[in-house]
Amino acid sequence: MGLVDLFSVASMPVLKVLIVTGLGSFLALDSIDILGPITRKLVNNIVFFVFSPALVGSNLAKTVTLESIISMWFMPVNILLTYILGSVLGWMLLIVVKPPQHLKGLIIGACSAGNLGNLPLIIIPSVCKEKGSPFGDPDACQQNGMAYASVSLAIGAVFVWTYVYNLVRVFSSQSQDSGHDGAQSIPSGFTDSLLTPSSSTVTMKGKLKVMLHTMKQQLENLSRHVNLKAVFAPSTTAAIMGFLIGTISPVRSLLVGTTAPLRVIQDSASLIGDAAIPTMTLIVGGNLLRGLEGSGVSLPLVLGIVVVKLVFLPFLGILIVKGAVYIGLVHADPLYLFVLLLQFALPPAMNIGTITQLFGAGESECSVIMLWAYGLASISLTLWSMLFMWLVA
Template identity: 20%
Template sequence: MNVFLPALLLSKLGSSVDARQAVALWPLAANMVACHLVGLLLGGAQVALLGVPQELRAQTVVIPALGNVGNLPLVLVPALLASPGMQAAGVGPNGGAGDLGVAYVMFGFFVASFIQFPVGWLMLQRPEAEPAALAGSSPSLASATLAAGPSVMAAGAVGAALPGGGSTGTAASTAVGGSVAAVATPLQQQQQQLQQQQQQQQQQRLRALAKGIFTPPVIACLLAVPVASVPELRDELFRPAGSLAFLGDVIDRLGAPMIPCLFLVLGANLAEGPGNAQVPMRVLVASCFSKLVLHPLAGAALVLLSLRAGLLPADMDPAIPLVMMIVWATPTAVLVHALATMMQNGADQVASLLFYQYIASLVTLPVFMGLVLQLYTTGQLAPAAYAAAAALPAA
């Protein structure tokens, strides 16, 4: 996947989406941000209303938010664009979209990459182990103080009782103070070592976070837009007569197996089954319902209202609303399970929730796709139609 997906991204984005077009695709970026925000709100509502166990709260919040916005849309969007209903509505290969549908999915995936990994990383962090380490060191400090305390009090009492005992008490206190300092010095060294370990762990976490964000697919996106923005380089790579057409053809062929491989990956994930994790039934049902029913309906309403209110460009490609709506309907990204495994924070429970989500999506996704096709057939997902209606004089 670290070869096929970057190659697909570079070939589709690099040949079609330059910097100017990337700016014009702001509806996809705004839709992706809204998609994740609404998912977080749904997850938070579940935690507040259902009394989710403490150990499952972070996972419950994250699961509705981080959807499969790359792999599944790469399969669904081209299939929908090639359907007779979409072509009859003037959308699809015969309507001018072609490979741009894949490019739109890739652009949305690029934006989501800067949202999903940081959000999942922050939300799925286990409670810090450092406070426990500090608490573990405090008993030794307390025991040292208690051990030295009676000596100090005894020395003070004896010094006060003796004639001229102030000096004797001072000497005794000094002697005992030396023993306390001797005990405190190793404790200070332990605390310094602990602070150094904390700094090293923080640096390692930042490096891991950067590595998780700047994955090979994201790097391919960062390279693709500059390539598309330089017409000479783009033509040399992706035009048949270009001097670098051989390299462009190799990149395109490396990206071609990506979509078929996605079915194998999905099948492999489902073949593992739900596992043995115990997830409360109310949490399981609410997770599937919020992600596969409430989330898509919220997305459809948001896209339709944006079109009716004229918030989206009138000259927008009619395939863009399709991509905007599909990303709301997909189940949770497998990335959530990978992060839960990395953080050792409820990985088995996440695997169980994802399994049942993907099984349920076999029913919900076709229903939602049928709804999208109906909206296109009736002209409700055509930006130009709303713009034309708004331009008509009032009766």
């Protein structure tokens, strides 16, 4: 494929996102007030509890089988690597910009958690439908692409609501109560057990018992602070149900397929799920509008997060995915490789904004970060998608 063809295929999905996002911002204007704060909150509840679970569950039930799950084993590892590398770069950014305590969790979360939900669900099917797509038959591409995107959404939701949620919680509580938090006490308790003064009467075995006991206490303390209700969000629960339906043949034959006796349930779920993508994108546009109001967040901080998410991580993603292919960890399916690469190039997850609202820590700063990140992602995603398609085609 030529550069012009690659640019056309890569830019069309991003343009679709921009148009719908722009419409959402327009509807959220005070003078229009169709998608105001109260409306966005109510519509977001419908998306969270109804549309998104229906979309994820129905797509996984249709497209995932036991064989495909085995073939996608590297995807959770790939997403974990985006979080690890993003967190390392986020910590480095903290050292450089020295932000207030309550913003540290937001910064690390924004650097590590990408939008693994609605953006892949929009971009991947759109790429498949474009003339000149390097991924072969459009129908097969869309079916497989939706499976990859749905798995990405489900895994991403688990990571966001376990890792980022508790990051923001811990740092916001540290700024409010001098850091006496259950999760914070883990490093201090563990360190204290290692730095206990040695004595001739204390044996090595005794020290080991003390250390193990301390670790057990701190892990139990952490488990009490992890919000399991947030971890098992409706989309995550729907993903589990979709996996079970897709992989258990008798259940799949009852619900999935043109001859399935209970296919009306699957068809109804698909019908409801079709509303998720445009609705989520409209809400994103409305939420980004808040960033125009500005806040006290520093420009170096915003630019640092943007560079981490949209420049450094995609470059590292190329090295990781190409390395995994080279040593035989990943099968050389161009669409699958494209999805793995795309996971490194996405702007921060929109759920981070919801999390900052829950703890009242950095909500306005998060809006500014999201505005800049998503605005510049319209350019970076097009360019990176071009490069990714050239690499895998």
